[in-house]
Amino acid sequence: MDLQLKNKTAFISGSTQGIGFAIAQGLLAEGAAVIINGRTQQRVDQAVKELKAKYPAATVSGIPADFSKVADINKLLQQLPDIDILVNNAGIFEPKAFTEITDEDWLRFYEINVLSGVRLSRHFFPKMLAKNWGRIIFISSESAINIPEEMIHYGMTKTAQLSISRGLAELTKGTGVTVNSVLPGPTKSEGVEEFVKQIATVQKVTPQEAEQNFFKTARPTSLLQRFATVEEVANLVTYVASPLSSATNGTALRVDGGVAKLIL
Numbered sequence: 001m002d003l004q005l006k007n008k009t010a011f012i013s014g015s016t017q018g019i020g021f022a023i024a025q026g027l028l029a030e031g032a033a034v035i036i037n038g039r040t041q042q043r044v045d046q047a048v049k050e051l052k053a054k055y056p057a058a059t060v061s062g063i064p065a066d067f068s069k070v071a072d073i074n075k076l077l078q079q080l081p082d083i084d085i086l087v088n089n090a091g092i093f094e095p096k097a098f099t100e101i102t103d104e105d106w107l108r109f110y111e112i113n114v115l116s117g118v119r120l121s122r123h124f125f126p127k128m129l130a131k132n133w134g135r136i137i138f139i140s141s142e143s144a145i146n147i148p149e150e151m152i153h154y155g156m157t158k159t160a161q162l163s164i165s166r167g168l169a170e171l172t173k174g175t176g177v178t179v180n181s182v183l184p185g186p187t188k189s190e191g192v193e194e195f196v197k198q199i200a201t202v203q204k205v206t207p208q209e210a211e212q213n214f215f216k217t218a219r220p221t222s223l224l225q226r227f228a229t230v231e232e233v234a235n236l237v238t239y240v241a242s243p244l245s246s247a248t249n250g251t252a253l254r255v256d257g258g259v260a261k262l263i264l
Contacts (some may be wrong), residue, residue, distance in 0.1 A: 010034050011085070021047060024047075028051060032085070033059035034061075043064070044064045073119050078152065084128075086120055086135070088137065092112050105153055108176055117164065134177040135245075136163065137241060138165045140181040141154075141185075142184065177248065183254045184255050185258075185259045186219055186227050187217065188229060199214065211227065224257030
């Protein structure tokens with residue numbers, strides 16, 4: 001299927017690895033020009049090199065920015081051209097007992113996971129409305145509606161993204177601009193693989209056993225009963241970014257393996 005993404009330009013925050021990197025590949029494969037982002041120039045250069053090797057005819061570039069630093073974000077916005085597709089993917093997660101989450105932790109998670117998308121959307125949303133076409137996609141999580149007891153601060157930021165996404169969508173009535181959220185479930189990104197290794201060390205089991213235990217205890221409602229691949233998440237995002245998804249707006253689309261039982 002041709003997703004009609006040729007001549008479209010996308011920017012994906014936090015995209016030198018994991019879900020963001022897989023989204024970049026999905027969009028490049030469909031002919032879009034892609035600008036990726038990571039915290040350092042070295043990470044960006046390496047990711048661009050890998051993408052160019054896989055898609056030699058594609059247009060791909062990268063800009064470093066640390067979304068915990070306002071100066072970096074302002075510099076990024078000055079460097080970015082007009083874009084058609086904005087994927088707000090930058091984010092952090094960290095298991096931590098609620099009583100040990102400090103004020104600084106709460107603010108750090110909000111700054112990176114929520115305000116990163118707010119600042120980028122605030123910059124590009126008016127431009128998309130002016131040309132009557134655009135896609136803004138927030139990469140939220142099933143944790144937005146299925147708050148994990150071990151990461152309450154993370155869940156809070158993912159819920160906030162749903163509110164922002166839906167609110168922005170209300171401002172698109174009668175236009176060719178859409179704003180949606182995509183809610184991945186447990187996904188085997190590099191960060192999650194490290195998370196599983198940490199659990200395995202604590203439990204004194206193999207990573208494979210730790211993954212099985214995770215779904216038995218922490219995510220027993222999963223219908224998939226395994227971690228999704230980053231490509232499985234990226235497939236949905238690539239479609240939502242395309243002109244073919246024009247009737248999908250203001251929604252929270254789940255690619256969570258059936259973890260969340262709530263019917264939206």
